[in-house]
Amino acid sequence: MRHYFYLRLGSTLALFALLLAAGCKKDDCAAPGQDFIPDEVLDEIRANGQVLYSGTNPPRLSGSYRISPLNLVSSNFDDFLIPGHTFEDERVTFSNFNRDDLTLLVAFEQANTMGQEYGSFISGSGDRFTIYVRIESEDTEGHTTLITKVYSGIVADDGIRDMQQSLFMVDDRGDPNNAYIENGQGRLVEDGDGFSEAF
Structure with a gap:
């Protein structure tokens, strides 16, 4: 049943209308307000290959970007998909950047499904950033979960590198229905050509 977490998450988002060098150390990854992800979950995200950029002077992000091809890099659970699997392209939009409290809004869509805007927190320095998106989700049986999407990349002319x-x-x-993966489990994907174009 746990393998169907991503399928169920996709349905839920649709219902809403859908360490490495230069990375951060354990205790300084979080942007102000990003205390909803426990250290042990951040550790799992990092161990699965995600770069987490620290700092309180991230680049000002705005606009929409296309992540294409969206390729699976790694999973830390018994996944039914293998690394290299290509998902539908994702379009992500950043808006309402607030440098005072390091927050912004993030919306993402795949295929013809547009997600709502989610409150998010940003860290980073110079042209490098990490964004922590908080997603409160409810399935068709009324059970709620707390999920995060974490984006990292390097701002460049006309797009984002290494998203x-x-x-x-x-x-x-x-x-209660044994429908989801465990806390601290998930997937890492990336832009397969290394550049997410602005549009």
């Missing part, structure tokens, strides 16, 4: 995105379970809140 990575992790989707991880933060709190399955007991998972």
Whole structure:
């Protein structure tokens, strides 16, 4: 049943209308307000290959970007997909950047499904950034979960280089129907050509 977490998450988002060098150390990854992801989950995200940029002077992000091809890099659970699998392209939009509290809004869409805007927190320095998106989700049976999407990349002319995105379970809140992966499990995907174009 846990393998269907991503299928169910995709349905849920649709219902809403869908260490490395230069990375950060354990205790200084979080942007102000990003205390919804426990250290042990951040550790799993990092161990699965995601670069997490620290700092309180991230680049000002705005506009829409296309992540294409969106390729699976790694999973830290018994995934039914293998590295190299290509998902539908994702379009992600950043808006309402606030440098005072390091927040912004993030919306993402795949195929013809547009996601709502989610409150998010940003860290980084210079042209490098990490964004932590908080997603409160409810399935068709009324069970809620807390999920995060984590984006990292390097701002460049006309786009973002080396865009990575992790989707991880933060709190399955007991998972009474044994429908989800465990807390601290998830996938890492990336832009397969290394550049996410602005549009």
